[in-house]
Amino acid sequence: MALKQKAEELSGETFNSCLLNLYHNGDEGMAWHSDGEKDLKKNGAIASLSFGAERKFVFKHKIDKTTISLNLAHGSLLLMKGTTQTHWLHRLPPTKLVSKPRINLTFRTIVG
Numbered sequence: 001m002a003l004k005q006k007a008e009e010l011s012g013e014t015f016n017s018c019l020l021n022l023y024h025n026g027d028e029g030m031a032w033h034s035d036g037e038k039d040l041k042k043n044g045a046i047a048s049l050s051f052g053a054e055r056k057f058v059f060k061h062k063i064d065k066t067t068i069s070l071n072l073a074h075g076s077l078l079l080m081k082g083t084t085q086t087h088w089l090h091r092l093p094p095t096k097l098v099s100k101p102r103i104n105l106t107f108r109t110i111v112g
Helices: 002-011
Strands: 017-023 030-033 046-052 055-061 067-072 077-080 088-092 102-108
Touching: 002 046, 002 077, 002 102
Parallel strands: none
Antiparallel strands: 017 102, 030 088, 046 077, 046 102, 055 067, 055 088
């Protein structure tokens, strides 16, 4: 609950859902996608907390295919707000360079 409160404080959002992903090592990742589930608050913030191994995270613009990469370090918070999900895809690419686990907590607001 302390992590949820900190994510809410930093994002200005109130969250009522948390998705936990465990990536055992760099062989596991997430394919290109946008978080567009119908029950997510439209243009609501998504707060993604990372623990464990540092991993590369990539955004790709849906129209012009521009990519932006960043490293998600242990203890980092990534906020995706506003129309991010409308205009951008994102992924956690697999890598042979990481052998340690990473835990990701993704706070969201579910409506309806």
